Amino acid sequence: MPDRQIQRVLNDALQQFSDLEEGANADYIPALAEVDSDIFGIALVTPDGRVFTAGDVESEVSIQSISKVFTMALVMEQQGADFAPDGVGVDATGQVFNSIVAIEQYKGAEMNPMVNPGAIATTSRVAGESREEIWNRILEFHSRFAGRTLEVNQPVYESEAATNQRNVAIGRLMYAYGHIDSNPDQATDIYTEQCSINVNARDLAVMAGTLANAGLNPVTGEAVMSAANVPETLAIMSTAGLYDDAGKWLYRTGLPAKSGVGGGIVAVSPGRFGIAAIAPPLDEAGNSVKAQRAIEYVSNALGGNPYEVE
Numbered sequence: 095m096p097d098r099q100i101q102r103v104l105n106d107a108l109q110q111f112s113d114l115e116e117g118a119n120a121d122y123i124p125a126l127a128e129v130d131s132d133i134f135g136i137a138l139v140t141p142d143g144r145v146f147t148a149g150d151v152e153s154e155v156s157i158q159s160i161s162k163v164f165t166m167a168l169v170m171e172q173q174g175a176d177f178a179p180d181g182v183g184v185d186a187t188g189q190v191f192n193s194i195v196a197i198e199q200y201k202g203a204e205m206n207p208m209v210n211p212g213a214i215a216t217t218s219r220v221a222g223e224s225r226e227e228i229w230n231r232i233l234e235f236h237s238r239f240a241g242r243t244l245e246v247n248q249p250v251y252e253s254e255a256a257t258n259q260r261n262v263a264i265g266r267l268m269y270a271y272g273h274i275d276s277n278p279d280q281a282t283d284i285y286t287e288q289c290s291i292n293v294n295a296r297d298l299a300v301m302a303g304t305l306a307n308a309g310l311n312p313v314t315g316e317a318v319m320s321a322a323n324v325p326e327t328l329a330i331m332s333t334a335g336l337y338d339d340a341g342k343w344l345y346r347t348g349l350p351a352k353s354g355v356g357g358g359i360v361a362v363s364p365g366r367f368g369i370a371a372i373a374p375p376l377d378e379a380g381n382s383v384k385a386q387r388a389i390e391y392v393s394n395a396l397g398g399n400p401y402e403v404e
């Protein structure tokens with residue numbers, strides 16, 4: 095695909111959707127309400143390491159739920175991909191990302207690593223002797239996907255840690271049902287910290303590009319995760335990456351994707367490109383309005399739907 099064509103499609107997407115006024119910043123985490131709502135950036139990375147950007151790809155936002163993908167991939171590296179279907183679940187819950195009803199329905203079984211109960215259970219499985227060791231592994235793993243050393247947005251972490259009673263309850267309920275076998279409050283705290291990792295749109299696109307390239311970071315050349323675990327990672331993203339709107343998203347794009355309430359979305363067209371966009375205002379399901387539109391537009395213009403045969 096010629097560079098000029100890709101760049102033009104990104105520019106068009108930026109122009110078409112930058113004036114969209116729909117949606118609002120997440121405000122259940124107080125620090126997220128303060129983030130500039132006008133941040134809008136798009137980035138695309140090809141398996142041969144070309145990076146295309148449009149708009150604001152410098153501003154950093156907290157990664158939030160997009161971290162669920164990479165912590166899950168880390169546990170797959172440590173325990174094998176089957177920890178997910180065997181231990182956490184891989185079906186869509188059809189409920190909002192922090193649903194207690196979803197837990198109650200199957201007593202904490204049949205969760206999905208892309209929604210909070212499954213994600214906290216997944217974080218609780220990261221191997222390590224101490225909280226510090228577990229945390230360092232998570233941060234380092236995310237950094238290798240991004241191809242640079244990522245850092246935590248401390249005000250966001252503190253803001254969420256002070257107000258995340260619901261996630262603490264989710265962690266404890268998962269513990270009560272036997273799906274977490276270490277300290278659930280520590281798992282929730284580490285999960286909260288992983289959600290506070292700062293990223294820009296370029297970082298997210300490199301992370302997605304690594305998944306599009308069988309686990310090999312196309313920019314740094316580093317093998318970050320084993321190719322064998324990538325198809326399962328993408329499948330799980332497809333089932334619940336956009337939570338209760340995952341079906342609508344898949345119908346429109348065919349792309350495994352993951353959103354975060356910080357306003358980012360990553361999507362993967364296997365073997366073709368990784369793409370990401372950041373724009374903080376969210377729709378009712380908690381997915382960035384502009385990022386969804388921009389990624390859908392770019393992917394469809396570039397033939398990114400994996401179900402389409404040329």
Ligand code: GLN
Pocket residue numbers: 157158159160191192210254261286289353354355356380
């Ligand atoms: N840290 C957020 C939470 O647990 C992440 C949610 C999200 O991005 N959907 O509520």
